[in-house]
Amino acid sequence: MTHALPGYVCPEDETRADVRTAPWCCPVCGGPWDLDFTPDPASPLAPDAGPPSLWRYGGALPLPGAFSVTMSEGRTPLVPLGERIHAKLDFLMPTLSFKDRGAVMLAELARRLGPERVVADSSGNAGTAIAAYCARAGLTCEVFVPEGTSAKKTDQMRAHGAAVRVVPGGREAAALAARAEADLPGVFYASHVFNPYFLHGTKTYVYEVWEELGGRLPDALVLPVGNGTLLLGAALAVRELARRGVRPPQLIAVQAEAVAPLASAFASGAQDAAPVPELPTLAEGIAIPAPPRARQILAAVRASGGTFLTVPEPALRAAQRDLARRGLFVEPTAAACWAAVGPLSPADPLKGRTAVVPLCGAGAKAGLPE
CATH class of the missing domain: 3.40.50.1100 (Rossmann fold)
Known part of the structure; x- marks a missing residue:
C-alpha cells in the first residue's frame, strides 16, 4: 500500500519528499536520496519463520504489507576460504550477482x-x-x-x-x-545509486551473514566499492544490528588501482572524492570515477574503523584464477576482495582477524581474462 511507504530524505540538506511524487534526486542539491526509515530494534527478527527469500527479513525492510515480486533470492551459501575468511556466494543469486x-x-x-x-x-x-x-x-x-x-x-x-x-x-x-x-x-x-530502497535490499547480505554465523558478525566485512551499493547496504545493516546488541565489524573497502577515487580521498583525509579518469580495468563493476555517494561511503568506512585497499590488474587476474582453482568461478570484480586480503596479497591486511568476502558476480558473465 503506497500510502505507508517510507519517504525520501536528502542526507545533505534534509529535504524530504513523498516516494509517490518525488523526483529521482534531491531537487535542492541534485544528490541521491536516503530513506526515512529505521527498523524497530525491539521487533523480533525471526527469519526462519519467513519465506525462502530476502523477504524473510520483512521486519527490517521498508516495504510494508504483502509483496509479490520474488525469485527466492538470497540465502546464498557461506563457505570457508581458509581458517579466518569465509566467502558468501552471491554469484548464485537468480541473475548471478548480488544486485x-x-x-x-x-x-x-x-x-x-x-x-x-x-x-x-x-x-x-x-x-x-x-x-x-x-x-x-x-x-x-x-x-x-x-x-x-x-x-x-x-x-x-x-x-x-x-x-x-x-x-x-x-x-x-x-x-x-x-x-x-x-x-x-x-x-x-x-x-541502484540514487534510490535508497536498493540499499535496503543489499543490506540483507549482512543480515544473512549474521544469521549464518549464529547471531554474530566477523571482525571485518571486506567489500568491493564502486558506487558503494553493497558497502552502504552493509553499513545500514551493521548499524541496525548494533541496536540489537551485535558487535559491529570494520568495513574494509576495495577498489581497483586503475579507478580508485574513494581510496585516494580516504588516504588524503578528504571528506569527499574528486573525480578521476575512467581508465580501463578488469573490475568494470567498480570502475566508477565519480561516485555520487562518495561522502557517505567515506564516512561509513571511517565510522567503522575500517580502511581502503586497492588492487592492481595482475592481482585481479591472479585472484580470479585462484578462486577458480578452489571451485569458485567469478568475474574479476568479484575477485577484487580476495585479491586484497587473500593469500596472494602482498601483506596480511586482516592481521589475524576473521572476515567475510562477497563473491558477487559469476564468471560465466565475463569469462577468464588472458
Missing part, C-alpha cells in the same frame, strides 16, 4: 507505484537484475549501458525483455543518458 538484492526491492516498489516504464543504467549486473525483476513484476524496462559492456550481460537483459540502449562513452555517459529519461513523465528511475 538481485536491491533489484527485487526496486521492482516491488515500482510495481506498487505503477509507472509506464522503468529506466535504469548499468555496466552490466545491475541492469541485468533490474531487467529480470521487472519481467517478474510485469513492468516495461529500458536499460542504458556504456559501449563495451559485455555482450553476455546485454544478451541477458534482452532475454528478460528489456530494451537495451548502448551509449557511446563510459559508465558516466550511460548514467547521464538514463537520468535524462528519468525526468520524463511516467518514468520510474530504478537507480
Whole structure:
C-alpha cells in the first residue's frame, strides 16, 4: 500500500519528499536520496519463520504489507576460504550477482507505484537484475549501458525483455543518458545509486551473514566499492544490528588501482572524492570515477574503523584464477576482495582477524581474462 511507504530524505540538506511524487534526486542539491526509515530494534527478527527469500527479513525492510515480486533470492551459501575468511556466494543469486538484492526491492516498489516504464543504467549486473525483476513484476524496462559492456550481460537483459540502449562513452555517459529519461513523465528511475530502497535490499547480505554465523558478525566485512551499493547496504545493516546488541565489524573497502577515487580521498583525509579518469580495468563493476555517494561511503568506512585497499590488474587476474582453482568461478570484480586480503596479497591486511568476502558476480558473465 503506497500510502505507508517510507519517504525520501536528502542526507545533505534534509529535504524530504513523498516516494509517490518525488523526483529521482534531491531537487535542492541534485544528490541521491536516503530513506526515512529505521527498523524497530525491539521487533523480533525471526527469519526462519519467513519465506525462502530476502523477504524473510520483512521486519527490517521498508516495504510494508504483502509483496509479490520474488525469485527466492538470497540465502546464498557461506563457505570457508581458509581458517579466518569465509566467502558468501552471491554469484548464485537468480541473475548471478548480488544486485538481485536491491533489484527485487526496486521492482516491488515500482510495481506498487505503477509507472509506464522503468529506466535504469548499468555496466552490466545491475541492469541485468533490474531487467529480470521487472519481467517478474510485469513492468516495461529500458536499460542504458556504456559501449563495451559485455555482450553476455546485454544478451541477458534482452532475454528478460528489456530494451537495451548502448551509449557511446563510459559508465558516466550511460548514467547521464538514463537520468535524462528519468525526468520524463511516467518514468520510474530504478537507480541502484540514487534510490535508497536498493540499499535496503543489499543490506540483507549482512543480515544473512549474521544469521549464518549464529547471531554474530566477523571482525571485518571486506567489500568491493564502486558506487558503494553493497558497502552502504552493509553499513545500514551493521548499524541496525548494533541496536540489537551485535558487535559491529570494520568495513574494509576495495577498489581497483586503475579507478580508485574513494581510496585516494580516504588516504588524503578528504571528506569527499574528486573525480578521476575512467581508465580501463578488469573490475568494470567498480570502475566508477565519480561516485555520487562518495561522502557517505567515506564516512561509513571511517565510522567503522575500517580502511581502503586497492588492487592492481595482475592481482585481479591472479585472484580470479585462484578462486577458480578452489571451485569458485567469478568475474574479476568479484575477485577484487580476495585479491586484497587473500593469500596472494602482498601483506596480511586482516592481521589475524576473521572476515567475510562477497563473491558477487559469476564468471560465466565475463569469462577468464588472458
